[in-house]
Amino acid sequence: MEILPDISIAITCQAGVDLAPCLQALSACLDPVSVQIFVPENAVGWQDWQEELPISSLALDPANYLAQAWSHGTGRYLAVWDGAVLPAPAALFSLLEFLDEHPDVGAVGPRFFSEQGTILPSIFRSTNPLAWQDGPPLGWDGLASQEVAWLNGAVLLVNREAVRDIGLPQGKLAYWSRDYCRRLHKQGWHIYFCHLARVTTHRPLPPAPSLFSRCCAKVCF
Numbered sequence: 001m002e003i004l005p006d007i008s009i010a011i012t013c014q015a016g017v018d019l020a021p022c023l024q025a026l027s028a029c030l031d032p033v034s035v036q037i038f039v040p041e042n043a044v045g046w047q048d049w050q051e052e053l054p055i056s057s058l059a060l061d062p063a064n065y066l067a068q069a070w071s072h073g074t075g076r077y078l079a080v081w082d083g084a085v086l087p088a089p090a091a092l093f094s095l096l097e098f099l100d101e102h103p104d105v106g107a108v109g110p111r112f113f114s115e116q117g118t119i120l121p122s123i124f125r126s127t128n129p130l131a132w133q134d135g136p137p138l139g140w141d142g143l144a145s146q147e148v149a150w151l152n153g154a155v156l157l158v159n160r161e162a163v164r165d166i167g168l169p170q171g172k173l174a175y176w177s178r179d180y181c182r183r184l185h186k187q188g189w190h191i192y193f194c195h196l197a198r199v200t201t202h203r204p205l206p207p208a209p210s211l212f213s214r215c216c217a218k219v220c221f
Contacts (some may be wrong), residue, residue, distance in 0.1 A: 006033050042060055077096065084154075104188075109151035
């Protein structure tokens with residue numbers, strides 16, 4: 001009987017980004033979590049980790065890479081992981097445990113910190129294109145898990161049953177998580193921020209879409 005991995009991870013990265021630090025940090029998270037990892041074939045620094053980690057490379061199609069990786073994934077949960085984000089040792093297990101304990105949650109994301117140790121806003125309160133108050137409230141410290149409208153898509157763990165329910169992500173990676181979380185909400189799935197999962201990003205998180213771009217988008221939550 002084949003033992004399926006806990007998480008299938010699609011690693012995304014900008015051209016020329018060295019994935020070795022990310023893969024090293026992920027390898028420190030694998031007790032007791034089992035993973036399957038996909039990387040773009042033109043990424044840098046993953047080849048030296050093939051003997052230690054279950055890594056497969058895929059041709060990078062900016063409009064289809066995430067859907068392609070997830071369609072190949074066999075894990076109980078599916079994840080996207082930016083190659084510039086390093087997890088703390090317990091981050092993967094915290095996200096995995098959260099979904100195991102909350103089967104009605106479609107997606108969960110971690111608490112982001114800068115290299116200087118500053119918490120970064122990664123939660124959003126509305127997918128309504130006319131909502132002015134979209135990001136976290138003033139003074140948000142991320143010290144408690146909470147339900148949100150959508151999450152920054154740099155790191156996101158998704159319930160496979162939810163993917164079966166609403167389908168694979170569509171389109172390019174920019175702001176894909178907003179649309180995907182909207183689709184999850186429409187089907188009755190919950191979206192959560194997990195404060196116990198701590199990650200550090202080595203580049204700025206993508207900002208929320210401008211009000212203009214949100215008004216132009218066909219979203220309504």
